[in-house]
Amino acid sequence: MSKPHIAFLGLGLMGSGMARQLLTKGYPLSVFNRDADKAKPLGKEGAHVAATPAEAATHAKVIISMLADNIASRELWLGENGALANAAPGTLCIECGTVTVEWVKELAEAVVQKGCEFLDAPVTGSKTQAASGELNFLVGGSNESLEKARPVLMAMGKSVTHLGPAGSGALIKLINNFVCGVQIASLAEALAMIERSNLDRTSALEVLTNGAPGSPLVKAVSTRMTTPDFTPNFLLRLMAKDLDYAIAEGGNLSVDLTTAKAALGLFQQGITGGHGEKDISAIIEPFRNR
Structure with a gap:
């Protein structure tokens, strides 16, 4: 055919x-x-x-x-x-x-x-x-x-x-991306702590990426954060949009996505800092510029 x-x-x-x-x-x-x-x-x-x-x-x-x-x-x-x-x-x-x-x-x-x-x-x-x-x-x-x-x-x-x-695919995608956004935001905070301490960055990240927090996403994004390589795979500003949409959908279901709100704040800082058109991993940059 x-x-x-x-x-x-x-x-x-x-x-x-x-x-x-x-x-x-x-x-x-x-x-x-x-x-x-x-x-x-x-x-x-x-x-x-x-x-x-x-x-x-x-x-x-x-x-x-x-x-x-x-x-x-x-x-x-x-x-x-x-x-x-x-x-x-x-x-x-x-x-x-x-x-x-x-x-x-x-x-x-x-x-x-x-x-x-x-x-x-x-x-x-x-x-x-x-x-x-x-x-x-x-x-x-x-x-x-x-x-x-x-x-x-x-x-x-x-x-x-x-x-x-209809609508089921859209809902699970927003749930998926909100969980991803929270992971990336927490990784950025963790890496900022590592870089501002006396810890060896490579060894410290190996603990995270090879342990319980080491999802495929965390492994991939940590590599981009440390290289650094912010060539877009997923635009930072679009993750902010997805978190915003997910928060609204959570509200429709009477679920207050507090972790998504916190993550959204960090992505919005990235946009304000001029990183919106870069990869999501550029969320680390505002921490480095403080």
């Missing part, structure tokens, strides 16, 4: 790698990015570069978005020349960005009213996993829609976990 034409919206750190995986695996692809220069490399590799989301969606059987936040997602799906305007009935619409449950449910309703199908399918993994097709998809939506989407998702990833109805 021929592979369905896909429209891909959003070609940032994650989206560019995901779109390239689809292209290299033989999917006909139209792409759109608000900064058109980011779409040019994929155009040279065979993708159709659309001038608007609506144009990208014109012949698509599947529309995928990988956008930074609710505002960007709303604009590209429902705004002027948004993708949903040109989506044909039956089109499978997939939101892969880290957005709020409230927005996912609103978008799902708009998609259904258009006669299309919807999944929220945010991912775990960063730039490296997106580029190598090793993402993990966290999916909310119907079983039937997921089975239609599964070959497309597996072209970009290594696993698909179905969490429940």
Whole structure:
């Protein structure tokens, strides 16, 4: 069977790698990015570069978005020349960005009213996993829609976990990222203590990374903090956004995310210090500049 034409919206750190995986695996692809220069490399590799989301969606059987936040997602799906305007009935619409449950449910309703199908399918993994097709998809939506989407998702990833109805993927992704953000914030504080003491930094970090706190995230981020290498794998400002969204979702469930609030304060200090466009590991820098 021929592979369905896909429209891909959003070609940032994650989206560019995901779109390239689809292209290299033989999917006909139209792409759109608000900064058109980011779409040019994929155009040279065979993708159709659309001038608007609506144009990208014109012949698509599947529309995928990988956008930074609710505002960007709303604009590209429902705004002027948004993708949903040109989506044909039956089109499978997939939101892969880290957005709020409230927005996912609103978008799902708009998609259904258009006669299309919807999944929220945010991912775990960063730039490296997106580029190598090793993402993990966290999916909310119907079983039937997921089975239609599964070959497309597996072209970009290594696993698909179905969490429940629309919004379930978005919620677990925010929970996941809030736990990650708290780990990174606590690591930054710990490293600041180490660097301001008489401890040997290498030996002290080996205790942390090889012991109970040594999650894969802590190991990876501690290496970036100490190198230092703040080349973006996950933008610092986006972790702040995710923590903010998670705190709001916690409030909706009557859970006060006090640790997330503390972590958010540290990430906001990083943004204020000019590190928002750097990797999340740059959260350590404000401590070093005090």
